Amino acid sequence: MYAVESLGSGQLVGHVIFHPWHGVSTWEVGWILRKDSWGRGLASELSLALFDHGFGRLGVDRIVAEADPSNTASIRVMERVGMVRAPELDRDLPVWQIERRS
Ligand SMILES: CC(C)(COP(=O)(O)OP(=O)(O)OC[C@H]1O[C@@H](n2cnc3c(N)ncnc32)[C@H](O)[C@@H]1OP(=O)(O)O)[C@@H](O)C(=O)NCCC(=O)NCCS
Numbered sequence: 199m200y201a202v203e204s205l206g207s208g209q210l211v212g213h214v215i216f217h218p219w220h221g222v223s224t225w226e227v228g229w230i231l232r233k234d235s236w237g238r239g240l241a242s243e244l245s246l247a248l249f250d251h252g253f254g255r256l257g258v259d260r261i262v263a264e265a266d267p268s269n270t271a272s273i274r275v276m277e278r279v280g281m282v283r284a285p286e287l288d289r290d291l292p293v294w295q296i297e298r299r300s
Contacts, residue, residue, distance in 0.1 A: 199214070200214050204235070211235040211240065212229065213229075214228065214229045216228075216252065226264070227261055228263060228264070229245070229272075241271075245275060249261060253298040253299075260295055260296070261296050262284065262287060262293050263276055264290075265292060277294075279296070281294035281295060282295060
């Protein structure tokens with residue numbers, strides 16, 4: 199779990215989780231931001247940074263995220279950063295994924 203700090207103000211604005219998901223080569227990302235920080239592109243920026251970290255330094259093969267179908271904001275973040283629906287991975291919630299490009 200990573201704390202998310204605003205570069206401008208130094209304020210804590212939320213956290214992200216990034217952890218192995220049902221296997222060592224697939225990791226899950228998830229975000230929770232303070233409401234007054236929504237809509238500024240923070241979740242998209244965080245996701246792209248974690249993709250670099252996961253695919254680059256950690257050697258992860260696939261990164262997934264789960265979202266309730268009503269969570270438009272979360273789904274828009276996933277689409278915006280290049281994740282695609284992966285129905286074959288669905289468990290309790292629909293799953294999106296992005297794979298490492300070789
Ligand atoms: C989901 C969440 C992390 C999005 O964070 P964010 O920093 O506001 O997202 P971004 O600013 O990167 O926006 C990404 C897209 O979502 C859209 N969006 C943001 N808030 C939205 C809202 N409340 N309703 C609809 N769309 C929304 C943005 O317009 C943008 O879409 P665009 O590419 O079409 O412009 C944030 O809303 C949140 O913390 N929600 C509560 C926790 C949660 O549901 N987490 C996800 C489950 S792990």
